[in-house]
Amino acid sequence: MxxxxxxxxxxxxxxxxxxxxxxxxxxxxxxxxxxxxxxxxxxxxxxxxxxxxxxxxxxxxxxxxxxxxxxxxxxxxxxxxxxxxxxxxxxxxxxxxxxxxxxxxxxxxxxxxxxxxxxxxxxxxxxxxxxxxxxxxxxxxxxxxxxxxxxxGDEQRLKLHVAAVMVSNFTNHLYTLAERYCEAEQADFALLHPLIQQVADRLQYGSPKDAQTGPAIRHDEPTIQKHLELLASHGELQELYAWFTKSIQR
Amino acid sequence: MxxxxxxxxxxxxxxxxxxxxxxxxxxxxxxxxxxxxxxxxxxxxxxxxxxxxxxxxxxxxxxxxxxxxxxxxxxxxxxxxxxxxxxxxxxxxxxxxxxxxxxxxxxxxxxxxxxxxxxxxxxxxxxxxxxxxxxxxxxxxxxxxxxxxxxxGDEQRLKLHVAAVMVSNFTNHLYTLAERYCEAEQADFALLHPLIQQVADRLQYGSPKDAQTGPAIRHDEPTIQKHLELLASHGELQELYAWFTKSIQR
The missing domain is CATH 3.40.50.720 (NAD(P)-binding Rossmann-like Domain)
Structure with a gap:
């Protein structure tokens, strides 16, 4: 062409x-x-x-x-x-x-x-x-x-664009928030790279809904409470943590 | 050993x-x-x-x-x-x-x-x-x-665990919500796999804060409004979209 x-x-x-x-x-x-x-x-x-x-x-x-x-x-x-x-x-x-x-x-x-x-x-x-x-x-x-x-068509493309924003812009923002938190707490964000890679890679093998792990899906309330307390001085992250925990459990 | x-x-x-x-x-x-x-x-x-x-x-x-x-x-x-x-x-x-x-x-x-x-x-x-x-x-x-x-030590490890939950469990839940949305709207979630992979891969090359793209960081209000309207029948996603857009813009 x-x-x-x-x-x-x-x-x-x-x-x-x-x-x-x-x-x-x-x-x-x-x-x-x-x-x-x-x-x-x-x-x-x-x-x-x-x-x-x-x-x-x-x-x-x-x-x-x-x-x-x-x-x-x-x-x-x-x-x-x-x-x-x-x-x-x-x-x-x-x-x-x-x-x-x-x-x-x-x-x-x-x-x-x-x-x-x-x-x-x-x-x-x-x-x-x-x-x-x-x-x-x-x-x-x-x-x-x-x-x-x-x-x-226009509407279907717009829908996929919304989904793309969620899985890329919002995901990248989660990484940004986590990196900023690590910097504030003198923790090494690079230690999380292999984990991030793994979560993305395993989409090739199956649906993300079958791969959910962590305290929220396990309804591990003591761990969730510890995490929320730790985030008390990071209001935005505490809000985010509470929202995701509730949404995962729904 | x-x-x-x-x-x-x-x-x-x-x-x-x-x-x-x-x-x-x-x-x-x-x-x-x-x-x-x-x-x-x-x-x-x-x-x-x-x-x-x-x-x-x-x-x-x-x-x-x-x-x-x-x-x-x-x-x-x-x-x-x-x-x-x-x-x-x-x-x-x-x-x-x-x-x-x-x-x-x-x-x-x-x-x-x-x-x-x-x-x-x-x-x-x-x-x-x-x-x-x-x-x-x-x-x-x-x-x-x-x-x-x-x-x-215990506290530093707990902090990295919180950050790990954010970048893995929450990210995977974003994928799950996007997949469910795609299923409801007859869109093909697999079309998003290369994008997801790319967002994770590029962490090797730099900080996620320098890689943020999309309507929120561009303050592209017409697109944000279209997206929010489209999500009106998906209350949880609309809430999520509004939260992330605000947080990215902060």
Whole structure:
């Protein structure tokens, strides 16, 4: 596929690398600032522009990979004729692209992407489009990039985005709170790394509901009480501990 | 080391395997039920008994690896002369072993252990003892089993146990809630596995506080509002979402 990438941030950078690695051609990078746009274009042996008036009109696929809040305004600056235009957001309707092309859709990567990643991670994709043929086209394009591809309309994609926020942003915040607690109490957070790894790894072998351990599920009240007392000087953590204990026991 | 293992559950099974693999000798297994005790003893080429009156008195190290609430009563049934006796619990004081031997301590594995694990995971240890020489002895014994060993008294160990509960039990419960939500909404939870893996893996490269992403940290109010509305029929999740969003933004 011949691809135009609109955006130069984390998602644009990693998706572009993934597509390049799969043998696709990045023909043009479109960005706001010349320096970062040129840098990506150079890596991908692509042209670049900072004004959409110079948009390459010959590509097969146009990808808007910018901040959610900017998608609509970026799309408003584009006019494509019979060209497939997609965005990459979990929580934005595909309909925001409607005025920019008669073929539009979504290519949503269910992964936490950072431009600085050295190794490309596995990236499941959810695809969607207004035309049945483009859903199939995007599905097969995504299948060339990933072993996990699903089709999901706006609402279904939003639901998976919520679930993704829970298992990634909230989990990472739990790690952050635990690290801050360890720092405050002169304990070594790195001692917890293998445990964290283990809890994530074992999802491959079965449902998390069958793997729940700890004082809450055992209804081990003496331990729960000791833990809550210890957290008395960390109000937010005590609240969190009480909430999770109750929720696990429900 | 010549070791007597008291207990036949998850912790006893995995620690025994780890010790055996490191070249130590399990001389005796002590359990409540003959069948499971005999089974472990057979695997380890050890003797076994179901009554502490037949306890082998010639070992170097006696390990009580039973449920937290049972440690004190198991210890009460033991009388050891100048033999090192330890338990394996994060939240139980070493002093519960005091009446059973003049040398006592703790060997606490900071890992989620299940007897059915095929691969032995990395297991950080926290060690403690009433005598300085035994702290050193346990530290060097644990260092033969693990690349991560710390020394921690009762209170410090309890603190790391609380942090362990947060990053493992609470995290696993987040996965469980997300899986249940996906099932209710006909979404495929397996699409989230690579994301979960990624969030755990990247702890190797830096602090979780520098890796926080998502709508909360971006103060992306339109997305947060969409997500909260979507969760209106899942009261517990909506509460969770609101709590984490507030906490991340603090």
């Amino acid at each position: 011949r691809i135009v990438m609109i955006g130069t941030g984390n998602v644009a950078t990693i998706l572009g690398r993934k597509m390049k690695a799969a043998g696709h051609q990045l023909v043009q990078v479109v960005g706001r600032t010349a320096a970062s746009t040129q840098k990506l274009a150079h890596q991908w042996e692509a042209n670049y522009t900072t004004t959409t008036t110079q948009l390459d009109q010959t590509a097969d696929l146009y990808i808007i990979a910018v901040a959610d809040a900017a998608i609509a305004s970026v799309a408003a600056g584009l006019t494509l004729r019979h060209k497939l235009l997609v965005h990459t957001a979990g929580s934005v309707s595909k309909e925001v692209l409607k005025a920019s092309s008669d073929r539009y859709g979504v290519l949503y990567p269910l992964q936490s992407l950072r431009a600085s990643m050295e190794q490309l991670p596995a990236i499941p994709f959810l695809v969607d489009a207004n035309r049945e043929e483009d859903i199939e086209g995007l599905r097969s394009f995504a299948a060339g990039l990933s072993g996990q591809v699903g089709v999901a | 010549r070791i007597v293992m008291i207990g036949t559950g998850n912790v006893a099974t995995i620690l025994g395997r780890k010790m055996k693999a490191a070249g130590h000798q399990l001389v005796q297994v002590v359990g409540r039920t003959a069948a499971s005790t005999q089974k472990l003893a057979h695997q380890w080429e050890a003797n076994y008994t179901t009554t502490t009156t037949q306890l082998d008195q010639t070992a170097d190290l006696y390990i009580i690896a039973v449920a937290d609430a049972a440690i004190a009563s198991v210890a009460a049934g033991l009388t050891l002369r100048h033999k090192l006796l330890v338990h394996t619990a994060g939240s139980v004081s070493k002093e519960v072993l005091k009446a059973s031997s003049d040398r006592y301590g703790v060997l606490y594995p900071l890992q989620s252990l299940r007897a059915s694990m095929e691969q032995l995971p990395a297991i950080p240890f926290l060690v403690d003892a009433n005598r300085e020489e035994d702290i050193e002895g346990l530290r060097s014994f644990a260092a033969g089993l693990s690349g991560q060993v710390g020394v921690a």
